Amino acid sequence: MIHNAQLIKQGAEAKVYLAPFCQRQAIIKERFAKAYRHPTLDKKLTSRRVVQEARCLNRCQKALIDTPTVYMVDLENSLIYMEYIEGISVREFLVTAEGETPEAQSRVAKEIGTALGKMHNIEVVHGDLTTSNLMMRKETGGSVVLIDFGLSYVSNLIEDKAVDLYVLERAFTSTHPNTEVMFAQILEAYGESSKAAKLILKKLEDVRMRGRKRSMLG
Amino acid sequence: MIALGLEGSANKLGIGLIQHDMTTSPPTVTILANVRHTYHPPPGEGFLPKDTALHHRSHILELIRNALADAKITPKEIDVICFTKGPGMGGPLTSVATVARTLALMWKKELVGVNHCVGHIEMGRQITGAENPVVLYVSGGNTQVIAYAEKRYRIFGEALDIAVGNCLDRFARVLNLPNDPAPGYNIEQLAKKGTKLVDLPYTVKGMDVSFSGVLSYIETNAPALLASGEYTEADLCFSLQETVFAMLVETTERAMAHIGSKEVLIVGGVGCNMRLQQMMDQMASQRGGKVFATDERFCIDNGIMIAQAGILAYQTGYTTPLEKTWCTQRFRTDEVFVAWRE
Structure with a gap:
């Protein structure tokens, strides 16, 4: 369907292709129909998410937060054409020799926290923050880029932003055991860059209590 | 090695007997008995802890006898008694744990308290062979x-x-x-x-x-x-x-x-x-x-899954001392140290 495209990844939401576009390499994100989902529900979710993703990426870009630049949106076919970022994910980075050092982790944590604070300042909630969705740009020697805004939306609610951080925290503790220090550093940097950090971090404490079957000792 | 599993964290009371033949590697697993009795409240209502506990107390002894009869074994052949430590409803959990403790003292067996969620996972892995x-x-x-x-x-x-x-x-x-x-x-x-x-x-x-x-x-x-x-x-x-x-x-x-x-x-x-x-x-x-x-x-709550998760822990040398056999309504899946997997 897409000319000269090479499938590079099948995420949960979409297929990601690498293809030439206007004399450069571009990422094409295709949200394909999910066979398991009722067609009506599928269409509703897909078209909503394509629009939200493009809007949120654009909003971040305008606020100078490093995210992939959107080149084109093809709503009919649920396609978003965007900048190809060369580099590795934070998830991959954390298992490299360099990524295991406290110095590198601390640097990356600071960058992540700052970027997330800025993103929340412009009322963008990512919705699916994991270490797979944080990339490190090769050309700048590993600066952090936020990617995959597939579940993102615009909201000014403290609650939504706190849940956003909670999702990342869970991704950290489940995927990378023993990185509590790094996550604390992310929150520290977040505290400096986010305008409503005090309220959001306080809300995060409430959100943490929400999963079921938590032990309530002490 | 044979384990007896007792489950009653919600409205299902389940008793299971499982055997691990340790002479083969990995052990050959045989299900000797898997019996269950469910408490059904009337339509429009949910099951309340008090009524559910009463149901479990009324049926558990008969169910254990049935399980032993199905398996054609005597209590002597059992190596370990496994029960659900949590999570679940307090009343139903403790009524089953009391029976587990009593049997362990009467029959002089070791006890293993099992996390209900881990029971489900281990049973699923055993039955389906998913790695x-x-x-x-x-x-x-x-x-x-x-x-x-x-x-x-x-x-x-x-x-x-x-x-x-x-x-x-x-x-x-x-x-x-x-x-x-x-x-x-x-x-x-x-x-x-x-x-x-x-x-x-x-x-x-x-x-x-x-x-x-x-x-x-x-x-x-x-x-x-x-x-x-x-x-x-x-x-x-x-x-x-x-x-x-x-x-x-x-x-x-x-x-x-x-x-x-x-x-x-x-x-x-x-x-x-x-x-x-x-x-x-x-x-x-x-x-x-x-x-x-x-x-x-x-899939539905059963005693076998408790026996399976319990026997795996028991094989690594894990037992629950009598004074630690209390139950807890809040017991997260990730609190369990999974010693039996690489």
């Missing part, structure tokens, strides 16, 4: 997306409020569907006749889900939707299933993509739902993966 799957654990009290890493079953996603089975059960009460054999089962049967999809709230937050919004919405609007004549009860059951299961499959897929796993194992009472299994299968085949599921004997 290292992403586990979707869905029941009346639990909704979790789990994967194993470094000696723990780690929770990647979960319900932030009520469990999916609870959402279905409570909607069954709105429609006054019978609780026999299970409210979720009756919703599933009715949903097969549904055709029209009602637009319901769809709440996914990363790998977490929330069901209280969709339940409130459908509880509030059901009377008007039915009265309008535009939708039938079957349509509502169909819509609820399509929506909440899509949320579950979506988050499971996200966990698979995140971890890079190709296998999914569905466990827990809601895991028997054929529509959920079908949807999961469609998702998995779209990404070249595979689904493992079990039938009601092993």
Whole structure:
């Protein structure tokens, strides 16, 4: 369907292709129909998410937060054409020799926290923050880029932003055991860059209590 | 090596006997007995802890006798007694634990307290042969997306409020569907006749889900939707299933993509739902993966799963001393140290 495209990844939401576009390499994100989902529900979710993703990426870009630049949106076919970022994910980075050092982790944590604070300042909630969705740009020697805004939306609610951080925290503790220090550093940097950090971090404490079957000792 | 498993954390009372033949590697596993008795409250009601505990107390001895008769063994041949330590309802848990303690003292056996969720996972792995799957654990009290890493079953996603089975059960009460054999089962049967999809709230937050919004919405609007004549009860059951299961499959897929796993194992009472299994299968085949599921004997709470998880721990030298055999309603899957896996 897409000319000269090479499938590079099948995420949960979409297929990601690498293809030439206007004399450069571009990422094409295709949200394909999910066979398991009722067609009506599928269409509703897909078209909503394509629009939200493009809007949120654009909003971040305008606020100078490093995210992939959107080149084109093809709503009919649920396609978003965007900048190809060369580099590795934070998830991959954390298992490299360099990524295991406290110095590198601390640097990356600071960058992540700052970027997330800025993103929340412009009322963008990512919705699916994991270490797979944080990339490190090769050309700048590993600066952090936020990617995959597939579940993102615009909201000014403290609650939504706190849940956003909670999702990342869970991704950290489940995927990378023993990185509590790094996550604390992310929150520290977040505290400096986010305008409503005090309220959001306080809300995060409430959100943490929400999963079921938590032990309530002490 | 033979283990007796006693389970009664909710309205199912289950007794199981399992044998691990340690002369082969890996051990050859034989299920000697798997008996169950379920407490059904009247339609429109849920099961209350007090009544459920009474049910368990009234039936447990007879059920243990039946299990021993099925297995054709005597108590002497049992090596270890395993019981559910939690999570679950306090009253029902303690009434079963009391029996476990008494038997252990009478028969001079070791005790192993088992995490109910880990029981489900180990039983699912044993029955299906799934090596290292992403586990979707869905029941009346639990909704979790789990994967194993470094000696723990780690929770990647979960319900932030009520469990999916609870959402279905409570909607069954709105429609006054019978609780026999299970409210979720009756919703599933009715949903097969549904055709029209009602637009319901769809709440996914990363790998977490929330069901209280969709339940409130459908509880509030059901009377008007039915009265309008535009939708039938079957349509509502169909819509609820399509929506909440899509949320579950979506988050499971996200966990698979995140971890890079190709296998999914569905466990827990809601895991028997054929529509959920079908949807999961469609998702998995779209990404070249595979689904493992079990039938009601092993999906729905049972004693065998407690025996299986308990015997695995026992083989690593783990036992629960008598003074530590108390039960807990809050016992997270990731609190258990999984010594028996690499």
